Amino acid sequence: MNDERARGVGPVAHGSSDDPELLDFSANTNPRTPPGVADVYEDALDRAGSYPPEPPNEYRETAAEYVDVTPESVVPTPGGLAAIRLAIALAVDPGDSALVPAPSFGEYAREIRLQGGTPSFVSPEAIVEADPADHALAVVCNPNNPTGEAIAQDDLRTFARRCRESDTTLLIDEAFLGYTDRPSMAGTEGVVVARSLTKLFGLPGIRAGFAVATGPFGEAMRNARRPWNLGAPALAVGSHCMRQGAFVEATRERVARERERMREALATRFDVHESEGPFLLLEVGDRPVGRFVAAVRERAVAIRDATTFRGLDSHVRVAVREPEANDRLLEVLTDV
Known part of the structure; x- marks a missing residue:
């Protein structure tokens, strides 16, 4: 690495919202932490x-x-x-x-x-x-x-x-x-x-x-x-x-269960990729992604604009969170 190359390589866009008023589905971290x-x-x-x-x-x-x-x-x-x-x-x-x-x-x-x-x-x-x-x-x-x-x-x-x-x-x-x-x-x-x-x-x-x-x-x-x-x-x-270990196993089970529930619900409106991670990638079709993300944000929910990933031009990514929060996301995404 040298200074000339570093000046020519800009930062990469990442997800997550720091707005406490938003329910954040743009970051893919566990909403729970281990006890202790x-x-x-x-x-x-x-x-x-x-x-x-x-x-x-x-x-x-x-x-x-x-x-x-x-x-x-x-x-x-x-x-x-x-x-x-x-x-x-x-x-x-x-x-x-x-x-x-x-x-x-x-x-x-x-x-x-x-x-x-x-x-x-x-x-x-x-x-x-x-x-x-x-x-x-x-x-x-x-x-x-x-x-x-x-x-x-x-x-x-x-x-x-x-x-x-x-x-x-x-x-x-x-x-x-x-x-x-x-x-x-x-x-x-x-x-x-x-x-x-x-x-x-x-x-x-x-x-x-x-x-x-x-x-x-x-x-x-x-x-x-x-x-x-x-x-x-x-x-x-x-x-x-x-x-x-018990926390890890419980997390795996919860995420797998909620991810499948979310996938089935969202598949009625979007093309949803199969996933083994704590997130789902959705193709929103011909709707402009920026406008779609903004419309969801107006409902106090943040999702990830996935067009920042190379090769994706009509996608968003949503995290898998707690069941109650996931219910709110499903409500917004099937209505916006």
Whole structure:
């Protein structure tokens, strides 16, 4: 990365509303947080007068148990995006090409461009069929944001093998995998997994996540990670959340049940994508998306204008929230 490239690569549009008067369906974070978070945060804040341990071994051990890997392969990061940036910075040199899903999270392409690389876009469902040869990096978002589809484990493993044979780093963003019962690819040779604690545990402001990488690339990531890159509250709260198995299971069941209920109701008026994430992508047809979003907002509900995702020009994304809130969204979307 250099200053000239950074000046030429602008920010990516993201969802979520900070208006407390709106019922927010534009952000796809859990409306619930695990029990005990406030107490853990308060206790950790009392210890914030000194630097946290370096490396943060307790956090690494908890994350390792969370995704069933060795603690040595865990690289703590302040959120999943920091893990993505670190992996891309190490994998992509100026002039390199990288396979990137589209439509998907816009930060992948942005980070590649910041390193002087060129994103080569492939549809999310077809990216594991693409040829990784001549690409320094391949990115998979599983489940994909904003479409919601997930890729089968066997297909991911086959693609990972082809990436190894091509000497291509495979980065898998599992920010939403916790909403499914699919196994993580963490610990797979040649694969870097990025995990976020933002979405599943409803704590975007804590900024806690991690990467998992093995072999020489894992060593490079551990060496390149900034020391003290997570504060004491983030380490303590993150460790606490990853131990809350009952909360995770209850969240999966609630989101799956509500997502299907919402999909069935919305399918009477919109084309609705199948999803394994905590959100649904809706095609609104020939109605101008901006006007549609504004009309919903006039009813005190915020939804995500999905035209900010590459390749989408007539779509919105809605989160799956609590049943009562979901009822309000359905009422507005079937009437506006």
